[in-house]
Amino acid sequence: MEKENLEIEELELKVELDESIKTCRNKSEELVNNLKHCLEKRDFEKFNDFFDPKAVLNRCNEEIIGRNLIRSYINDLYIGEELELIKVRTLIDSNQRHIACEWITRRRELNSDNEYDQGMASWYLKLSPNDYTVKTWYIWIDSVFETKVPNLDAPIPKESNWSPCPIQYYNRKEMSEFLRKRSQCFEEEDLESWSSYIHDDVIVRPPWNLMVNKNSCIEGAKEFFNNFEDPSVSKLELLYDETIPNWCVYIQIFSSTNRATGKKGEDVDFIFNEIVDGKVRYWRSYFSANYNKIYTENNFNFFIETLSKYSKNNFENEKNSLNSSTNNNKNNNSNIIGSGKD
Numbered sequence: 001m002e003k004e005n006l007e008i009e010e011l012e013l014k015v016e017l018d019e020s021i022k023t024c025r026n027k028s029e030e031l032v033n034n035l036k037h038c039l040e041k042r043d044f045e046k047f048n049d050f051f052d053p054k055a056v057l058n059r060c061n062e063e064i065i066g067r068n069l070i071r072s073y074i075n076d077l078y079i080g081e082e083l084e085l086i087k088v089r090t091l092i093d094s095n096q097r098h099i100a101c102e103w104i105t106r107r108r109e110l111n112s113d114n115e116y117d118q119g120m121a122s123w124y125l126k127l128s129p130n131d132y133t134v135k136t137w138y139i140w141i142d143s144v145f146e147t148k149v150p151n152l153d154a155p156i157p158k159e160s161n162w163s164p165c166p167i168q169y170y171n172r173k174e175m176s177e178f179l180r181k182r183s184q185c186f187e188e189e190d191l192e193s194w195s196s197y198i199h200d201d202v203i204v205r206p207p208w209n210l211m212v213n214k215n216s217c218i219e220g221a222k223e224f225f226n227n228f229e230d231p232s233v234s235k236l237e238l239l240y241d242e243t244i245p246n247w248c249v250y251i252q253i254f255s256s257t258n259r260a261t262g263k264k265g266e267d268v269d270f271i272f273n274e275i276v277d278g279k280v281r282y283w284r285s286y287f288s289a290n291y292n293k294i295y296t297e298n299n300f301n302f303f304i305e306t307l308s309k310y311s312k313n314n315f316e317n318e319k320n321s322l323n324s325s326t327n328n329n330k331n332n333n334s335n336i337i338g339s340g341k342d
Contacts, residue, residue, distance in 0.1 A: 021242065024094035027132045031125070032101055036085050039078055047071045052133045059139040060288045061268060070137075083107045084152055088120075088159075089272070091241040091249050095172075097127035098239045100249035102272065102284075105141075106152060115148040118157075120207035122270045122286045124237065124251060138251065140270050140286035145208030161211040162203050165276045168246040175248050176238055178275065183233035183252075189225055191218060199279040206285050206304050220307035227302070228256040228265075236268075246275045254287075254300040267300040 031050060038047050051067035057074075058064075064073045088102040101123040106116040119142055126136040170178070178197070185194035195218050204212040212220075225231075236251040250273075255266040267287045274282035287300045 021094045024097065025092050025243075028092045028094075028097070028099050028127070029090065031127070031132055031134070032090060032099060032123075036087075039074070040083055040085060042075075042079055042081075044071055044075050047074070050134055052128050052135045055134050055137065057137045057139070058268075060141055080110050081107050082110050082112075082116075084116075085121075086156055091239055091244070091247060091272075093239045093241060095242075096239070097129065097132070098237065099123070099125040099127070100239050100270075100272070101125075104156060106149060115150050116152065116154075117146055118149045118154075119143060119146040120286070124239070124249070124270060126237070138268075138270070140288055142207040142286055145206070147208075157208070159205070162205075162282055164274060165246075165281065167244060168276060170245050170275060172238075172240040175240055175245075175275070176235075178278065179235060179238065179248075179250060182280070183235065186221075186233055187231050189231070191221055191225075194221065197279055199276055199281040202280055202283060204283045204285075204304065204307050206287075206308075212307050212310075216310040217307055219310040220303070223306045223310070224303045227259060229259050231256040248273050248275070254303075269300050 034046075034050055038044055038050075048067050048071055051070060053067055054065070055067045055070060056063065056065050057070045059073075064070050084106040086104040086106070088104060089100075090102075091100045092098070103121045103123070105119050105121050108114050108116045121142065122140045124136075124138040125134055127133065128135050182194060182197040185191075185197070195214065198214050198217050200214045202212060202214055202217060204217065232253070232255045234253040236253060239249040241247060250271050252269050252271060253266060254269055255264060257264045269288070270286040272282070272284040273280050285300070285304060287304070
């Protein structure tokens with residue numbers, strides 16, 4: 001009888017937890033949609049309702065404190081712009097009440113006939129434990145790979161070369177430990193161990209960039225360490241979405257020192273990862289550098305661009321090798337009886 005009662009209690013607890021997760025996800029998605037509406041429609045009448053009185057906004061390392069000041073700041077930014085936000089992905093951590101979103105953005109001056117500037121942005125929201133108001137709102141704007149589109153009906157760009165693998169299970173502790181070990185290997189400049197956490201078919205995509213394989217990551221990291229020393233990777237936040245337990249978003253502080261100049265650079269970065277078989281298979285990043293007298297160099301940007309450079313070099317080498325092989329085959333075929341050549 002006691003065993004039956006215990007099983008009933010466990011079942012009731014599971015149902016209660018499931019309902020709690022469902023409620024959190026619904027309210028979190030509703031909040032994101034409300035903020036999207038405010039920005040797109042330039043309607044800030046209810047904006048304060050979505051924020052804690054002492055909320056903090058960090059937009060590209062510019063910090064605004066207090067919901068009234070945040071409202072005024074956002075209003076000034078967007079009141080004269082036409083803006084469309086197209087959602088790429090949303091992850092929700094119902095335990096911590098954290099939300100991560102990625103967007104394709106299209107914007108231009110209001111009542112203008114100009115083309116739209118198309119880019120990408122990411123948000124990281126930390127909600128109050130007492131309700132679903134925003135306590136902290138991080139925004140990253142990617143301007144490196146901006147392009148122009150003629151109108152809002154232009155095709156939406158796709159995440160090419162990547163199809164998510166079937167979901168694999170990692171719990172929160174395992175995910176956190178994985179990230180810690182990978183970062184530690186990088187800080188110790190142990191590329192052999194660091195590369196063991198990288199999938200052979202890894203794709204590294206700062207917005208709009210191309211695919212990068214594992215070998216390119218290794219060569220890019222070597223080049224980084226030729227230019228920078230004393231790397232430090234500090235995880236500020238980890239978002240664990242229990243519905244997709246092998247995906248995660250985290251915020252890191254990435255810093256190192258330029259070997260040639262002695263100057264230190266520090267970046268605050270938004271990272272999305274897909275983990276497959278204990279290795280990073282998909283790696284998308286947004287980064288914002290602190291530009292002041294102490295931190296003057298965007299080191300994470302340099303690191304990512306170096307990976308991309310080696311990826312492009314490898315792609316060109318593979319293409320040249322393929323063309324050379326094709327030409328050799330043509331030459332060989334010309335000497336075969338029946339090839340049509342005398």
